[in-house]
Amino acid sequence: MQSLTNIRSISYLKSHAAQISEDLEKNGNPYxxxxxxxxxxxxxxxxxxxEKEALIAALKIIALGEQDRLLGKGxxxxxxxxxxxxxxxxRK
Structure with a gap:
């Protein structure tokens, strides 16, 4: 897990939005x-x-498959x- 080093106030966000955007593009560390x-x-x-959304979707599919397996389906x-x-x- 990434450390949360970029902790800023909402006023900082308002005045430095472009800089935050550039930093996210370059470093990828969330704010x-x-x-x-x-x-x-x-x-x-x-x-x-x-990436997180794709991972969550994959985990949901795995969980549904596991539920089916436990119910004897499949x-x-x-x-x-x-x-x-x-x-x-x-098909040939």
Whole structure:
């Protein structure tokens, strides 16, 4: 996990938005923005946000698959291979 070294006030954000944007592009370290002395938001580069969203989506798919497995739904690897082979043979 990244250390949160970029802790700034909301007034700093207002007056240095372009500089923060450039720093995010260059270094990628997110900024924690405070309001009245308490953390209010985190600003990160869009590529970091997209990576996190993709990871969350993958983890959700894995969790759904695990739920199905625990409920006895699904097929074995051998059954899956047989289905794939049968599908390939019928498409030829």
């Amino acid at each position: 924690v923005i405070t309001q009245n002395g308490e953390a209010s938001m985190v600003i990160e580069h869009v590529s970091q946000f997209q 097929i074995t690897a051998e059954e899956s291979r047989a289905q794939l082979l049968a599908t390939r043979l019928t």
